[in-house]
Amino acid sequence: KKGFEPKTWSDLDKPEIKIAVDIGSVHELAARNFAPKAEIIGLKTRDECVLAVQTGRADCVILAVILGLTAIKKNPALGKYVVLKDPFVQLPNCMGVRYEVDKRFRDFLDNWADYNRGAAQIRKWMVDGLALNGVMPEDIPSEVAF
Incomplete structure (x- = not known):
């Protein structure tokens, strides 16, 4: 309040x-x-x-x-x-995928997420998405990491 x-x-x-x-x-x-x-x-x-x-x-x-x-x-x-x-x-945020014996798709998603987080692409997507709701980068507390 x-x-x-x-x-x-x-x-x-x-x-x-x-x-x-x-x-x-x-x-x-x-x-x-x-x-x-x-x-x-x-x-x-x-x-x-x-x-x-x-x-x-x-x-x-x-x-x-x-x-x-x-x-x-x-x-x-x-x-x-x-x-x-x-x-x-x-x-943490996680993706849920159906269990399969062949884990290549799951491994691809894990690597894709790690790469995009490390390259700050996830942060860019999150900041851009928040902006669609009027939340500007300066509104995001400094403690927040995406």
């Missing part, structure tokens, strides 16, 4: 803090692991979580960078997107 800018997970880990999370997500897992003392409000969708903050039912919502930055850009009244530290949590 506007004016609420925690810096660390311990700033959220208090009984009086209400955190909205989408049930069954990595957002919920992170909140339950790093802010177990907070009041966790489990909701069905991310949109419901954002609405909970908007209506004052929750103090904050835990969202991945792309989702959070886009939500803030669409509705600045939500407040500021903050990357929490201590600990700094960065979850």
Whole structure:
């Protein structure tokens, strides 16, 4: 919410803090692991979580960078997107492919992703994609790596 800018997970880990999370997500897992003392409000969708903050039912919502930055850009009244530290949590993204005995396609995808990440192409694609939603490079926190 506007004016609420925690810096660390311990700033959220208090009984009086209400955190909205989408049930069954990595957002919920992170909140339950790093802010177990907070009041966790489990909701069905991310949109419901954002609405909970908007209506004052929750103090904050835990969202991945792309989702959070886009939500803030669409509705600045939500407040500021903050990357929490201590600990700094960065979850991996993975591709799911059907299991096959011949692993060449999976290996190709792994190598393709590694190459494009190393060449900063993934970052360019992510920044360009965020720009389609009005999120400019200067809006992306310096701690964020793609």
